[in-house]
Amino acid sequence: MSGGPGIVVQRWSPLSIGAMSCLGALLVLLAFGPFYLGPYLTDRLTTLLIYVIMAAMWNALAGYGGLVSVGQQAFFGLGAYAAIRLSHAGLEAYLALILAPLLVGLVSVPLSTFALRLQGGEFAIGMWVFAELAHLLVNLDGLVQGETGTSLIALSAFAPDTRRALNYWLALAVMTVLVAAVFLLLRSRVGASIQAIRDNQEAAASVGVRVMATKCLIFVLAAVGCAAAGALTLATLISFQPKTYFSVQWTAYMIFMTLVGGLGTFEGPVLGAVIFFAIETFFGGSGVWYLVGLGACALLFSLFLPRGIWGALRDRFGIALMPVGYRLQFRPRAGKAAT
């Protein structure tokens, strides 16, 4: 059929082209951040970038892979721990911080074949058990000194300003790479299968989608991403206490950011991270009530706005800044009257 049914499949819309251009400009602007932001803002922005990483990773896992995990703190903690171990083994500090997430990603491959056989809630809580076990085992390492913890001492060799700028650039680079990875994953052939699996695993398998391989890819990506977030957090804090890094709170943050921003939307987690960052900046000092509020928000959003703020906006106005999906454009067939 030469004319087709009058439908054009589009990946790019004028809006998304504009958004991508703005994003490019923003990234360039951000890249020069340390030169004009000042120490405080540079540190804060580094934190925001880490939050974006965490939210994007949890969203990839739950929103696209249908894998709700409450154990992502395992990778967060392991990322930091691996960096300490690598640095201790004589690796240059920043090289250790870069290699650590990849090492954790390697560990997550055998784990995935195991964990992905758990369904739904069993996966969620099974990952939590894994995080607990990882925490306990890391505590056994003499280098860590139990809950006392240790530090990435090699970082103290850098001047504070240099370290701040390096942390910032590293966070920006890691965030860009990981978010771009999710973007490319969603636009690739795998992206279509990811959506198919999320919608209906059995049906997807029956039409030839390699369910396990696709889920495994997402699982490992999320592991690498969360480990990178852990390693970056270590870079900013220098000290490593297992209790802090393996705390389920990190996953609570990820869930909050993703749910509020928009589970299963590409842009949502970024929005969620910005919102979380703002809330933390203003209310983080109020301690426990702040955490009560986060829990309450997660509960309320899951009940009343399960697609989050971005999802609601998208449903309402049909906007998509990032061209991760396909758009069907109906165009009238020229020259022929519809019969």
Added chain:
Amino acid sequence: MSLLAVEQLDARHGLLQAVRGVSFALAEGEILALVGANGAGKTTLLRSISGAHRISAGRVLFDGADISAVRASARVRMGIALVPEGRRLFAGMTVEENLTVAGETRRRGHWNLETVLEAFPMLRPLLRRRSGDLSGGQQQAAAIGRALMTNPRVLLLDEVSLGLSPVAVNMVYESLQGVIAGGATIVLVEQDLSRALRIATRVACMLEGRIVLEGKASDMTRERVTEAYFGLRRPDAGSAVS
């Protein structure tokens, strides 16, 4: 007054409209056979009447009251019972439990465990068996018995012979004859046209979601129904459609 009436009923499966503007009324004691090809909307119509499927337009009236918004379980307690396609017994429960769990609607009437077993004697030795282990015919008997335990005023039967051996079908229908003799009001979906014409007092033929032919079973000939079944001629004989 009609016991059960359906007015301009529409029902959808997502984008697909399975039932389009169907209306009929059924008086107490009548037996309506719904016939039609696969996908004609018969099952969806039955499920809509029972409350298992949400309707998108129209009304379902029972005893004169609009029950369109009533939950399926509440409709059962009012006296509408569906024997679903595929029987859908609670496989992990025994036959006896399948029957008694349905008897707790506390509707009074002729049917209780003992009378159901009288009507379906083959179930008696199976009472303690896990219902998932039964043969198709046994399961069908148990499923009809389970629906009767609710003492329905209208019994909806969806393809009770589907997937059964001819012997089993005969047995199920023999028992059903006893139920009918007791004066039941029934809507049944049946693929076997001659069986449907024999058992029913009225016949309605569905095509693409609409009732295209309806009338007394005694007025129907196989030929007329077959034509309507395949949509070979428009309904309401005589009124030509352009």
Added chain:
Amino acid sequence: MIWADQIVQGIFLGGYYALIACGLSFMFGVLRIINLAHGSIAVLSAYLVWMLADRWNVSPFLALVAIVPAMAAAGWLLQRTVLERSLRSGALTPLLSTFGLAVMLDNLLFEKFGADTRSLAPNIGDLAFNSWTVGGGVTIGQLALLTFGVALALLGGLQLFLNRTPLGRAIRATAEDADTAELVGIDSRRVYAAAAAIAIATVAIAGTFLGMRATFDPYTGPAQLIFAFEAIVIGGTGSLWGTLIGGIVLGVAQNLGSQVSPRGFLIAGHAVFFVVLAARFVLAGRDPRTLFGALRRAPI
């Protein structure tokens, strides 16, 4: 024989795990929901009993008489207001809702009761520490025995309830096929709410025993959830009794682990969990979805 004693203590500890796992297993079996706030609700119950026991100096057992119905009502409300709604937007959403609820509960408890650890042990007098020595270095604590007995009674009672009562049968029918249950006159919404009420009532009992046999603080909940989950998965035979076996295996492993190293208690528990899980995948290759299904099988 320190090992023999540790094994016996482990078995009794398993009784507690079966107790705490009971409600989680029940809720999953009927509602297909893993309630991530399970442990936090147990700790909440422990605090409520502690408040009554402490303020009015009543026995925790007496306080339970008030708390169990209250928590049952809370369970009903939880189902009708939270779970029912969240299930509508997908099977995974209840995980998010209950996780949010857990975070909220834990921190609210912290806000109200502070970081101090509490225990109900002082409120039950001699029962907390009295024990019998049975020889061979094995002692049996009275409270441990009572916990085990209550676990047996609760599991057995639930099983009887499910098999012998009209509501129990309605719950099993709904658990198996809610749509068809509706077609035989069972209001699945009410059955679900009743099941949630029962589950949370058992959590209240478990929480009270947690408070009597150990100390608790506002953040004890997640660990209880994990133990309960591990007991269910280890037991995994598809019945409530499997949960008891799983609890015992977990308890024995933990107690033996604690003999090896101070941290061995938790490590051995988690390790046994993963070993059993791996063994199940490798040996049978069975569908892990049936790991839980306590209520999906034939009546025993």
